[in-house]
Amino acid sequence: MNVVVCGGGNAGLCAAIAARRAGASVVLLEGAPAHMRGGNTRHTRDIRLAHAAPNAAATGAYPEEELYADLLRVTGGETDEPLARRTVGDSTQLAAWMEAQGVRWQPPLSGTLHLSRTNGFFLGGGKALANSYYDTAQRLGVRVVYDAMVRAFASDGACVTHVIYTDGAGDTAANGGREVRLACDAVVVAAGGFEADLEWLRAYWGDAASHFVIRGTPYNTGLALRALYDAGAQPAGDPRGLHSVAVDARAPRFDGGIVTRIDAIPFGIAVNANAERFYDEGEDLWPKRYAIWGKLIVEQPGQIAYAIFDAKTAGRFIPSAFQPQRADTLDVLAASLGLDGAALARTVASFNAAVRTHGPVDLGALDGNATAALVPPKSNWAQPIDSPPFYGYALRPGITFTYRGVAVDGDARVLRAGGEPFENAFAAGECMAGNILSRGYLAGFGLTIGTVFGRIAGANAAMPARARA
Numbered sequence: 001m002n003v004v005v006c007g008g009g010n011a012g013l014c015a016a017i018a019a020r021r022a023g024a025s026v027v028l029l030e031g032a033p034a035h036m037r038g039g040n041t042r043h044t045r046d047i048r049l050a051h052a053a054p055n056a057a058a059t060g061a062y063p064e065e066e067l068y069a070d071l072l073r074v075t076g077g078e079t080d081e082p083l084a085r086r087t088v089g090d091s092t093q094l095a096a097w098m099e100a101q102g103v104r105w106q107p108p109l110s111g112t113l114h115l116s117r118t119n120g121f122f123l124g125g126g127k128a129l130a131n132s133y134y135d136t137a138q139r140l141g142v143r144v145v146y147d148a149m150v151r152a153f154a155s156d157g158a159c160v161t162h163v164i165y166t167d168g169a170g171d172t173a174a175n176g177g178r179e180v181r182l183a184c185d186a187v188v189v190a191a192g193g194f195e196a197d198l199e200w201l202r203a204y205w206g207d208a209a210s211h212f213v214i215r216g217t218p219y220n221t222g223l224a225l226r227a228l229y230d231a232g233a234q235p236a237g238d239p240r241g242l243h244s245v246a247v248d249a250r251a252p253r254f255d256g257g258i259v260t261r262i263d264a265i266p267f268g269i270a271v272n273a274n275a276e277r278f279y280d281e282g283e284d285l286w287p288k289r290y291a292i293w294g295k296l297i298v299e300q301p302g303q304i305a306y307a308i309f310d311a312k313t314a315g316r317f318i319p320s321a322f323q324p325q326r327a328d329t330l331d332v333l334a335a336s337l338g339l340d341g342a343a344l345a346r347t348v349a350s351f352n353a354a355v356r357t358h359g360p361v362d363l364g365a366l367d368g369n370a371t372a373a374l375v376p377p378k379s380n381w382a383q384p385i386d387s388p389p390f391y392g393y394a395l396r397p398g399i400t401f402t403y404r405g406v407a408v409d410g411d412a413r414v415l416r417a418g419g420e421p422f423e424n425a426f427a428a429g430e431c432m433a434g435n436i437l438s439r440g441y442l443a444g445f446g447l448t449i450g451t452v453f454g455r456i457a458g459a460n461a462a463m464p465a466r467a468r469a
């Protein structure tokens with residue numbers, strides 16, 4: 001069997017390894033050059049896995065039912081139940097499988113995201129994870145082609161016969177890329193979402209998309225996803241579905257990764273370009289709320305916001321790559337951020353006057369230190385912003401990935417518009433995660449979906465068509 005895998009991030013690598021171990025001849029087409037290989041997976045740190053007892057990577061048990069309940073909570077029940085159950089069930093097998101491919105774990109971490117019981121952190125982060133998988137895949141005989149952007153699939157009804165990609169630095173055949181037509185017995189599409197195509201995002205978000213910061217790879221432009229749609233695949237997931245967080249406005253347009261995320265918001269206040277507060281900064285524990293702030297900032301004028309805090313809380317959250325603006329007075333801070341000083345002074349004064357503290361501020365719990373008669377309220381961790389120096393970060397919406405992808409069945413086969421599956425086209429990772437995570441997010445679950453469905457897709461793609469039918 002000749003299996004072509006499109007995309008060399010977590011899901012594609014898991015698929016390539018699984019297909020090769022099942023006896024297929026495998027070519028992996030990675031759109032990025034070798035030094036940029038690994039997509040958004042390069043930026044990851046941890047994977048969410050159900051487990052019956054504590055282990056080298058987790059401080060306690062995380063039963064399957066609890067993980068499933070967590071998934072239902074964040075998605076509001078909008079998930080494909082069989083696919084979700086399969087992901088949760090298979091997650092118990094992943095730690096051992098990952099280790100067998102060279103991945104190593106680090107001891108459980110404590111920190112602001114409180115993941116030490118539920119999530120395993122791999123040693124060396126996502127780059128080491130991807131490097132281990134590339135090493136294993138290539139040792140097993142997977143042929144990896146870099147700079148290979150998949151642009152189209154030729155099909156014979158329900159069967160994909162060829163994968164068409166451009167090979168080389170040019171991004172179209174017209175400007176230098178050589179077009180290659182590769183025959184295949186089966187194809188696995190694992191080329192991520194379309195978050196790096198700002199024009200595509202603009203179609204759903206209008207001009208607001210001009211201010212989006214893309215946290216991950218510039219290579220996830222959705223070309224392979226579009227090619228699947230063109231071949232008749234059924235879309236799945238909300239077109240406007242995005243995972244997005246607050247990032248430093250000085251972050252690079254692409255690929256800034258984890259170090260540009262700003263966790264300062266619950267420690268002070270967040271204001272918009274008019275220096276007005278717009279949402280409860282203390283609504284719930286930060287791990288449950290950080291992923292709503294990207295969208296909240298999208299809704300603000302100019303898609304910008306500012307986190308303001310003072311000396312009492314400086315240094316209490318994970319630092320970002322860049323230092324915050326710092327000033328001895330709020331007026332100077334406002335000027336350095338481009339905010340109206342008088343407006344910021346008014347906002348801070350009314351916030352300070354509304355604060356009712358009952359005890360020490362405790363970011364690890366809902367401490368009930370709240371504002372009174374203030375709109376919007378701050379429901380926890382409220383304390384006056386009155387101790388110089390004052391600090392501020394300008395914030396932009398940082399897009400992690402898009403949810404819109406293709407519909408799949410339990411064998412990871414891509415469904416066609418009429419609902420019946422392609423015979424030999426499979427999908428794994430972010431490009432099908434929208435079947436399971438229609439909205440909301442569980443930290444570390446992107447890798448869980450990609451690893452589970454990468455393995456399923458690879459193993460099924462390696463089977464002769466007869467055996468699959």
Ligand SMILES: Cc1cc2nc3c(=O)[nH]c(=O)nc-3n(C[C@H](O)[C@H](O)[C@H](O)COP(=O)(O)OP(=O)(O)OC[C@H]3O[C@@H](n4cnc5c(N)ncnc54)[C@H](O)[C@@H]3O)c2cc1C
Nearest residue numbers: 007009010011031039040041045150216429430444446447
């Ligand atoms: C900053 C950041 C931190 C994150 N942290 C975590 C975390 O700790 N845990 C977690 O579970 N999730 C995390 N995520 C989400 C996570 O990246 C994904 O769930 C997972 O890594 C996605 O894997 P994937 O294989 O589907 O996509 P990717 O890893 O993005 O891989 C897609 C690959 O396809 C290639 N490609 C794209 N288009 C084409 C094409 N047309 N032809 C050929 N190749 C193509 C790309 O170059 C890329 O290598 C994070 C994301 C970001 C941005």
